[in-house]
Amino acid sequence: MGFTKYPKIPLSTKDMPDLPAGAEWIVTEKLHGANFSVACDADGKVEFAKRSGPLPLEEDFYSFRSQRLDRRLQEPARRVRALAVRCGLAASGDSVCVFGELVGGHYPHPDVNPVPGLQPVQRGVWYSPDLRFIGFDLAVTPHHQPPRYTDFDAAASCCEAAGFLFAAVLARGTLPHCLESPIRFSSRLPARLGLPSLEDDNLAEGVVVRTAREGLPLRTLLKRKIDEFGETRYSSPNWAAAKSGGARAASGPHDLLRYEAMARVTESRFEAVESKTGRLDAADKVACRKVLEDLKEDVRLALVEDGVASSEAALAEALSQELCDELDRACRGLIGSVVGRRARQERSARGVGG
Template sequence: MAKEEEIIDIEDIFVRYDIVKESENELPYKEVDFSRQANKTKWVVTEKIHGSNFSLYYTGKSWRVAKRNSLLTEEEMMTFFGCSEVIPKILQSAPMLLTLIKQHNPHAVAFVIYGELCGGNKNFPGSQPGESPDVPVQVGILYSPKIEFIPFDMDVIIKEGSIYKHEALDFDLFIEFTEKSKIGHVPVIKVCDTVDEALSINLTFDSLVPKQLGYTTIVKGTNQAEGVVIKPYPKMVHGTKSVRESFKRKHPKFKEIEDFELPRQNSDYVVAEANILARITKARLQSFVSKNGVKEDLEVVQREVLDDVLLSCSRQHILTYNWWFNQGGNGQSEQAKRIQQRAYFKIAELYKTVLEEQKIN
């Protein structure tokens, strides 16, 4: 008698997608096993899509979609950047993707495909009336008049005992499976022999997405891509665990940290204030809206953006991060309170600007 296939609760297999590191400086070069592998592996460079993180979990019997931090409810599916428009297309490819994955790994019980929702720009050259939603996923780059899903990664989900584990799919298999299933994938710019070669890629180029989708109406030199993502090819292994050691490089137009100079005589407070305020940029607020949608409560926006800024500091300027929390953070000391007030004011002004621009586009 055939064994009955287990019904998987997708709540049990959801994980937040790994944070893509801000730069190559965040890679663990000091770890011997990483350095050894980094010098022997190839690195793939793909276009970085300026959109909203979106994923599909699929078991063969059930499916759920998710944003970066959580699974979406049925109500959220109807409001999250028009994702309901792309779900049917993803589901058409899902059975073949699962078949290909199980052929590659018989222990697989499910998969998750990660990508970016993007597009929906009503001022896209040649777009038709009513073709685009009222609000695009992002502004600053034209991808499509419609909402699109551009996959960039996949996890294979296996079960060991009672534990579900995610295994990152090697990029060559990701390309093969997404092409065979006709779901498509992020534009690949180049496969490089070394990290240094990948870092030499010129960041000034038009987005490759419109042409990949079949649109040819954008004037050359007018649609700067956000940047690139660089990842090992194949994936790296730390101990027994496969990991993503990817990082992004943004074109200066989209960078989320402003240039600044410190006065010669400065204190920990001055350094902290400069580092925090420099990270509150229009690009960061645009990214916040594309990831989270429009939020009516300004205090929530201010708090979450400042938390994101502090997370950036924790990865890139730990002295500022430590100073903030040694002060009690969140306005506990008088100095922290002054920084928080200036940060909240800047966030409010930029948020207003971003929302006004979004209405136009």
């Protein structure tokens, strides 16, 4: 059973193929967790994966094995494949994979008991005291062929019948209608799980807008995030003017590139990078080095994807050694700050001073 990496979701429609005229679109909540998938082959073998690759038996990704989530998902994975074959979504020899988000691990409500020793997958939105897997896509993979994604409604029906939680539709209609759907709202997931509301707003990360049907040459979906979860933060409110030449802060291309690069060294970006491999252990120097390099690479890719540089080659040519060193220091500082704050929070939660 080969591993399929879930594609990165763009932030806009600008890089999409010709958008299908008259297509039905849907809106779902974008959950703030770690990309996770559960696959089952024709022999009933079940495998798990994070965004960057399959999870070996010894890897306890965000405690999903120690919390026995792997055992709880085994039978739903076999059932969803059997249902997909029965409904004609898959052939008898195909593998089936449910893509989704691993969330939870903390829910700060006085009437909800914590799970001892469990840390949240992500912070900023609270979903559940225990770990939960919420599906949002179903892919069918014939032998030695690329995956084929299933229409959303069929995927949701099949996955829910098999026992998976699946993304709920918040709005449905034309693309303009769905793009007008609010992105600032309290997460709907805790209520689905029967949990009491929190005192604060517990804002959702944002939404995913996508076509209800698949089958186009390229998939058509995009994400829209609220500012609090944006992966680019400009330090100056005048930076928009500086980009268009209306401010004195930027004196040349080097300054423009520097400001754009530093704006992408954010905690949200670090958390997104970290979620691909698992929670960072500050004592694991190899893991720390990998996350550092992954974060710098993600910043560089974002500069190209966001149109700051025309290509990776053009960016490499424009990046001076001085700017590379500054990016390295900024990423190191961010990682150290986040990991240090987490350590203090964990000591405080255990009642340990310092």
